[in-house]
Amino acid sequence: MYDDTQTATPGLWREPTTLHYDEPEDWYVDHTYEDRLSGRHRLRLSAYVDGRLVDSWTEPVDGTRWQPHADRHDAEHTPPPPPAPPVPAWQRTLDWLCAVAGGATALAELTAEPAPEEPPDLSALDLPTRTLVSSTRVPLERLESVAPEEEMAAVRRCLRLLWQEASTPARLPSGTPLVAGAAWIVGKANGWFGAGGWLPQSALAEALEISNLSNAGQRLKRHLIDPWPHVMTPRFTFAAEIEPYGRPELLTPSLRRRLVRLRDRAYADRDAAAAA
Numbered sequence: 697m698y699d700d701t702q703t704a705t706p707g708l709w710r711e712p713t714t715l716h717y718d719e720p721e722d723w724y725v726d727h728t729y730e731d732r733l734s735g736r737h738r739l740r741l742s743a744y745v746d747g748r749l750v751d752s753w754t755e756p757v758d759g760t761r762w763q764p765h766a767d768r769h770d771a772e773h774t775p776p777p778p779p780a781p782p783v784p785a786w787q788r789t790l791d792w793l794c795a796v797a798g799g800a801t802a803l804a805e806l807t808a809e810p811a812p813e814e815p816p817d818l819s820a821l822d823l824p825t826r827t828l829v830s831s832t833r834v835p836l837e838r839l840e841s842v843a844p845e846e847e848m849a850a851v852r853r854c855l856r857l858l859w860q861e862a863s864t865p866a867r868l869p870s871g872t873p874l875v876a877g878a879a880w881i882v883g884k885a886n887g888w889f890g891a892g893g894w895l896p897q898s899a900l901a902e903a904l905e906i907s908n909l910s911n912a913g914q915r916l917k918r919h920l921i922d923p924w925p926h927v928m929t930p931r932f933t934f935a936a937e938i939e940p941y942g943r944p945e946l947l948t949p950s951l952r953r954r955l956v957r958l959r960d961r962a963y964a965d966r967d968a969a970a971a972a
Contacts, residue, residue, distance in 0.1 A: 786965035795940035835875035880913025
């Protein structure tokens with residue numbers, strides 16, 4: 697081992713020297729990470745004369761060119777943050793229901809009863825919109841041959857929303873494309889289509905004597921539906937087939953009843969968790 701009180705050896709120039717350290721000896725033993733962050737000087741410097749260690753001392757590392765090394769060591773020893781607690785099932789359910797119904801207030805006000813029927817007052821509409829309304833009579837009659845009344849009422853509400861809320865109603869299609877698009881929007885909002893659905897698009901398209909509904913529906917959706925923030929779909933049999941449009945006017949009574957039951961169960965679980 698190196699002796700810090702060596703004397704000169706014949707034939708070699710070496711004067712006696714005693715090393716001086718300004719840190720206690722226990723600095724050289726292993727320290728915990730917390731010790732190194734407790735304000736001690738972390739940068740150790742050594743002085744050599746003719747290749748011989750003559751002094752060693754510590755200084756703060758902050759602000760020196762060696763600080764990146766200290767920062768990297770800190771990052772390596774910093775434990776990762778604990779994972780976020782899992783979102784309760786009732787919260788995921790309420791988030792999804794809010795997306796379907798159009799927010800927490802709309803969800804709280806949701807009932808099993810459909811939105812009231814309000815036949816359009818043709819005298820209050822401008823000529824282009826009156827023409828649009830009149831052009832839907834025959835296609836709606838064709839659609840009634842395959843869709844029950846509850847579903848037809850939702851389609852009519854969707855049409856009314858379209859010609860009331862479209863920024864330029866004159867740019868909406870008329871007749872069959874307009875009805876087909878409204879039927880597609882309502883079908884997606886209520887889970888008619890897909891593996892869990894009960895009313896295939898092909899049956900509606902055949903009744904309307906067109907090849908498909910989706911082309912017209914995609915063009916009309918932008919007039920009516922704003923993008924809703926993505927939410928995780930709950931693991932319900934019917935939930936995966938429902939598009940969360942945030943428009944309760946589009947929901948049929950059968951779906952409303954299911955949503956209200958889910959909402960009330962989620963509310964009860966939320967209250968139980970808060971009381972626990």
